Amino acid sequence: MKPWLIIIILGFALAGCATLPAALRAPNVTSFTVSEAQQGQAPAGVRVRWGGTIAQVRNGQAHTWMEIVEQPLARNGRPHRTDQSDGRFLARFTGFLDPAIYATGRKLTVVGELEHTQVRTIGQFSYTFPVVKVTSFHLWRPLPKRRYWPTPNPFWYNPWYPWGYPFY
């Protein structure tokens, strides 16, 4: 095979690889999990990269607090759509984040430093939350619903789709 062809194919192949968004790249990210932090096995101050689904947002005067249901991250940093979860964690952001944008159910990945755990209630259950002081984060766009064919079928109405008759 000719070398230029290999380079072109490689280029296409590598373009398919998703990489971490710039905001989520950080040095010395440890691999401590949410449950390890919950049990006090992770020292305060270490850097973690965690993500999941937003469960609740609370706006304080100078901070925004979010309860996030952890989910394992894909290679590109996006939380997987899965029923697997290691537990909830609290994310503390400096400043105001709009709960209409950072709404319940949206996916978020954060990078930050661990603080001491906090006990808060979920319903009536006392839950030990690991706390992350967020330094940077990425809110993920909702995935589009998979559609195999746009309905109604455009050819039905206009056989010349995507142009008009006769090829306007």
Added chain:
Amino acid sequence: MRSRSRRARSIRLVFATAAALLIAGCASMPASLKAYGLNKTLDLSVVARHPTAYVGRLVRWGGIIIAARNLAHETRFQILAYPLDHIGHPESNGTPLGRFLAETPGYLETMIYRHGRAVTVVGRVQGVVHGKIGAASYTYPEIAVRRIYLWPRQRRAQPQLGVGIGIGIGG
């Protein structure tokens, strides 16, 4: 003689493998939902009508989660029950059987075990709870859950192909 028996054995092996593959292809009930001493005929509405008669009976009921709430030591679900198919999955296109309450010990994540998800539980009848839906009073049979199975989300997207023939007339 020897070669014949060997061939017979190899044929048997092929059949056994094929049978194993066929069976493996069939969906079966999750192991956690299998239990001895299940009362398979005990219906929701019967328990609601006779609050004390069936206390302690082991049942397998399932349906769609209406509400989930974390209490101090347990998680309480309100479930709209549907008939179960042979693998224990609630048939949500069937006729709903009514609501029941399911109490599971400990914490379950209500963002995952949430409104709209299908679950099947195995547990013991505890009695009934009288509650309200809007202004109407409702009698919920209550189950102390031993095992709970969250069914994977249904994949609804199916390829829909349409073939159209059109004639365009324009000025």
